[in-house]
Amino acid sequence: MATKLKGKTALVTGAAQGIGAAIARAFVAEGAFVYVTDLNDELGHAVAAELGDRARYLHLDVRDESQWQRVTGQILGERGRLDVLVNNAGITGFEQGVVAQDPEHARLEDWQAVHRTNLDGVFLGCKHGIRAMRPAGAGSIINISSRSGLVGIPGAAAYASSKAAVRNHSKTVALYCAEQGLAIRCNSIHPAAILTPMWEPMLGDGPDRAARMAALVRDTPLRRFGRSEEVAAVALLLASDEAAYMTGSELNLDGGLLAGSAVTPAVIE
Numbered sequence: 001m002a003t004k005l006k007g008k009t010a011l012v013t014g015a016a017q018g019i020g021a022a023i024a025r026a027f028v029a030e031g032a033f034v035y036v037t038d039l040n041d042e043l044g045h046a047v048a049a050e051l052g053d054r055a056r057y058l059h060l061d062v063r064d065e066s067q068w069q070r071v072t073g074q075i076l077g078e079r080g081r082l083d084v085l086v087n088n089a090g091i092t093g094f095e096q097g098v099v100a101q102d103p104e105h106a107r108l109e110d111w112q113a114v115h116r117t118n119l120d121g122v123f124l125g126c127k128h129g130i131r132a133m134r135p136a137g138a139g140s141i142i143n144i145s146s147r148s149g150l151v152g153i154p155g156a157a158a159y160a161s162s163k164a165a166v167r168n169h170s171k172t173v174a175l176y177c178a179e180q181g182l183a184i185r186c187n188s189i190h191p192a193a194i195l196t197p198m199w200e201p202m203l204g205d206g207p208d209r210a211a212r213m214a215a216l217v218r219d220t221p222l223r224r225f226g227r228s229e230e231v232a233a234v235a236l237l238l239a240s241d242e243a244a245y246m247t248g249s250e251l252n253l254d255g256g257l258l259a260g261s262a263v264t265p266a267v268i269e
């Protein structure tokens, strides 16, 4: 049996589907006990049930500080420790349909709603994660940012802004923990175009689906979507003691997209 996370207790937010569920599966496969948390209780329970007695589902809306207090308190009560926290829950702002998210037309409430989940949720997670890890003096916090946190996105301003802030906050948390003499590491992962339910509203299920998918990855050097399992593999590395010297770092997982740019010439001119 794989044992990279043997004896560790992990909490994954937004783990009812997509990348979060894949991370929960990878962690359990490596011997961790995983708290699968989400807003979507039905899907969250199903993921935990599939993982058996090495997982448990708890409702956690990452925007609500009292829920963070309840969940981390319960984990310390039941397991006596929290070793790994993955702040994965995130929204694009397009979940309820197409709304303006560009810098000129976005409504303040839509801008704030995206930041409440993507940024406030990560702030609260780091805050209560550090507190829960402090008794052991060690741990790994993994924040799922995005390629959109590294470049501007005209049609998704709040998403890009919130993910950029997550990238920076991860470094602040890393330095703070080091300064406190704690072996609590904090790193960010920056995926791009990972095929999850997040993309469904944009892809549709009609005859144009394949063409839309091809168009979305046209500028990706590897010319395909990434898989949730490929993000989970990197989260697993950051969660494990093998990455004990990694903190404040950012890992891109984007099929090579950020290695160049859309205007990179094919030949030297």
Ligand SMILES: NC(=O)c1ccc[n+]([C@@H]2O[C@H](COP(=O)([O-])OP(=O)(O)OC[C@H]3O[C@@H](n4cnc5c(N)ncnc54)[C@H](O)[C@@H]3O)[C@@H](O)[C@H]2O)c1
Residues within 6 Å of the ligand: 013, 014, 015, 016, 017, 018, 019, 020, 037, 038, 039, 040, 060, 061, 062, 063, 088, 089, 090, 091, 117, 121, 144, 145, 146, 147, 190, 191, 192, 193, 194, 195, 196, 197, 198, 199
């Ligand atoms: N899929 C991609 O291409 C991609 C690329 C870059 C970054 N990301 C990031 O990866 C993370 C996971 O994305 P995904 O593609 O699996 O998305 P997804 O939409 O498939 O899953 C997101 C999960 O988060 C949950 N969630 C939403 N708001 C929440 C809240 N307030 N509290 C708790 N849970 C909440 C949802 O219920 C859902 O289960 C997100 O932070 C996303 O921004 C995804």
